[in-house]
Amino acid sequence: MSIKTPTLDQLKETVALSHRILYAAGLATDRGHSSTRVPGTDTFLIKPWPHIQMCRIKADDIITMDFDGNIVGGKREGVTRVSEWPLHAELYRAHPELGAVIHTHQKWASMMGIAQQPILPVFGASHSDSVAEGIPMYDDDRALIRQKWQGELMVKVMGDAPALHLQSHGMAFAGPNLESVTIDAVNIEYQAELTWHALAIGGANPIPRYFTHRHVERRKQADIPEAWEHFWKWVDENPESYQVRGVHL
Amino acid sequence: MTQPATSSASQIDQMREELALANRLLHHWGLAVYEGHVSARIPGTEQFLIKGKPQVSMDRVQPADLMIMDFDGNVVEASKDYPDPVSSWAMHAEIYRARPDVGSVAHTHQKWCTIIGIAGKDVLPLQHANSAVIAVRPWPVYDETFDNITDKYQPKVVARALQDFPALHLRNHGMIFVGGNIEKAIIGARNGEYQAELTWRSLLVGTPVVLPTIFMRDEIDRDLTPSIWEVRDGVSINEMNIHGWLDENRAAARDRKVRL
Numbered sequence: 001m002s003i004k005t006p007t008l009d010q011l012k013e014t015v016a017l018s019h020r021i022l023y024a025a026g027l028a029t030d031r032g033h034s035s036t037r038v039p040g041t042d043t044f045l046i047k048p049w050p051h052i053q054m055c056r057i058k059a060d061d062i063i064t065m066d067f068d069g070n071i072v073g074g075k076r077e078g079v080t081r082v083s084e085w086p087l088h089a090e091l092y093r094a095h096p097e098l099g100a101v102i103h104t105h106q107k108w109a110s111m112m113g114i115a116q117q118p119i120l121p122v123f124g125a126s127h128s129d130s131v132a133e134g135i136p137m138y139d140d141d142r143a144l145i146r147q148k149w150q151g152e153l154m155v156k157v158m159g160d161a162p163a164l165h166l167q168s169h170g171m172a173f174a175g176p177n178l179e180s181v182t183i184d185a186v187n188i189e190y191q192a193e194l195t196w197h198a199l200a201i202g203g204a205n206p207i208p209r210y211f212t213h214r215h216v217e218r219r220k221q222a223d224i225p226e227a228w229e230h231f232w233k234w235v236d237e238n239p240e241s242y243q244v245r246g247v248h249l
Numbered sequence: 250m251t252q253p254a255t256s257s258a259s260q261i262d263q264m265r266e267e268l269a270l271a272n273r274l275l276h277h278w279g280l281a282v283y284e285g286h287v288s289a290r291i292p293g294t295e296q297f298l299i300k301g302k303p304q305v306s307m308d309r310v311q312p313a314d315l316m317i318m319d320f321d322g323n324v325v326e327a328s329k330d331y332p333d334p335v336s337s338w339a340m341h342a343e344i345y346r347a348r349p350d351v352g353s354v355a356h357t358h359q360k361w362c363t364i365i366g367i368a369g370k371d372v373l374p375l376q377h378a379n380s381a382v383i384a385v386r387p388w389p390v391y392d393e394t395f396d397n398i399t400d401k402y403q404p405k406v407v408a409r410a411l412q413d414f415p416a417l418h419l420r421n422h423g424m425i426f427v428g429g430n431i432e433k434a435i436i437g438a439r440n441g442e443y444q445a446e447l448t449w450r451s452l453l454v455g456t457p458v459v460l461p462t463i464f465m466r467d468e469i470d471r472d473l474t475p476s477i478w479e480v481r482d483g484v485s486i487n488e489m490n491i492h493g494w495l496d497e498n499r500a501a502a503r504d505r506k507v508r509l
Contacts, residue, residue, distance in 0.1 A: 023501075030491055031377075049481065049486075050484060050485070050486040050491070051486065051491060052494070053491070053494060053495070053498075053501060078484060080481055080482035080483075080484045081482075083481065105376060105377055107446075107447070110376055110447075111375075111376075111447050111450050111451050112454075113458075114375050114458050115450070115452075115454050115455030115456065115458075116455050116458060117454050139458075141464075142378075142460055142461060142464040143378065143464045144378065167458060168375065168378075168381070168458060168459075168460040168464070169376065169377055170376070170377065196450065196453075196454055199453075199454040199455075200453050200454055239500070239501070240500060
């Protein structure tokens with residue numbers, strides 16, 4: 001697939017859609033946020049504050065911020081920045097190649113962190129790539145990431161991992177593009193849910209590295225996941241189709 | 250004897266709107282179906298607004314359905330469709346008498362909190378400071394009766410058991426949440442339920458890490474005031490307005506896996 005640089009409007013639509021997918025997948029209600037870097041700049045696109053249900057976020061709502069917390073696009077009456085903007089800014093600042101960041105309080109993954117149990121690659125080698133190498137734990141601090149120094153500390157703990165536990169708080173995700181980071185968040189939540197259910201009746205058998213390895217390698221290609229293009233976009237237009245689903249795949 | 254209300258008619262109308270919405274939100278959030286009730290003190294009086302009987306699905310409660318009662322149980326004003334007080338009305342009255350800081354009382358049988366109470370454990374403050382703060386101190390337990398609280402004596406005991414807490418386990422029965430206003434009482438119920446679910450799930454597979462109190466300092470300060478939310482850059486937030494959207498969009502409220 002040839003790489004075309006998306007327009008700003010297209011990027012805003014992607015950011016809005018990411019929020020709606022997180023809602024549809026049950027990973028977020030009104031808190032939490034997705035962002036994407038405006039390519040070639042030190043700015044990123046993110047939802048504004050105050051919160052509304054994330055299924056209501058539209059491209060026009062999205063604001064542009066710089067790494068120092070200034071709103072440089074989309075500023076308007078009654079709207080300001082989310083308080084945890086440094087979580088995004090410091091990840092982008094530290095990793096020039098990084099294209100997208102997500103923060104949620106998704107239940108299963110957060111709860112596994114609280115329970116001090118690892119989320120294991122238990123389901124489908126091709127869906128386990130984001131958990132196969134382990135998810136680091138940020139527990140130096142338990143407050144919301146509202147200060148630059150907190151963001152810097154968090155970035156150190158996260159390293160190159162696709163996901164990070166924020167103890168007593170939630171999850172952070174980062175990667176090359178927002179489509180793949182959104183799908184990582186969904187996959188990790190399902191791995192966490194399945195791991196928990198297996199642990200609750202005795203224990204969980206993880207998939208050996210032998211099977212997950214090539215999928216971990218594949219992550220370097222930074223493809224747009226099929227699930228985004230062919231499944232979640234459709235769910236966004238047909239939300240009733242996804243209600244009360246017992247499985248995610 | 251009933252006293253004349255000192256709140257204006259328009260203030261009471263606005264409270265009716267908000268309280269009816271609060272009943273419906275408890276339903277949308279999965280915290281109650283038809284047996285719960287939320288009440289609101291009418292400021293400056295010994296009266297409160299509460300839904301009446303017969304009990305109906307809480308997502309049907311409308312402003313005009315609510316009755317005004319006084320603290321002695323007299324019905325001051327009621328609709329003809331819902332003329333009778335709920336059986337445990339006196340729990341609300343005694344809490345208002347004992348707690349001048351309380352503007353709203355919510356009673357539910359919400360599942361996760363009730364389970365933790367039955368198990369004799371504490372709901373722990375586990376995730377996200379402004380949600381976890383509801384459980385910063387272990388909630389007291391009322392266990393003098395496992396039956397409906399309908400006599401003259403028990404409601405006073407319930408109010409005493411609540412002390413200065415925002416929540417009370419009614420052993421083998423359900424919960425009481427209180428707040429300075431309606432928003433705060435029902436958001437407390439919602440946050441308490443999420444912390445309870447996390448407590449149960451994390452205890453089942455490991456040892457939960459409790460959020461240390463020091464990380465809830467701001468939230469504990471805000472907890473002492475009627476308004477929950479901070480104002481940022483001149484912008485504030487109203488949970489009743491945010492969640493009011495669910496009332497018009499019920500499908501979106503269904504089967505939420507998270508509350509944050």
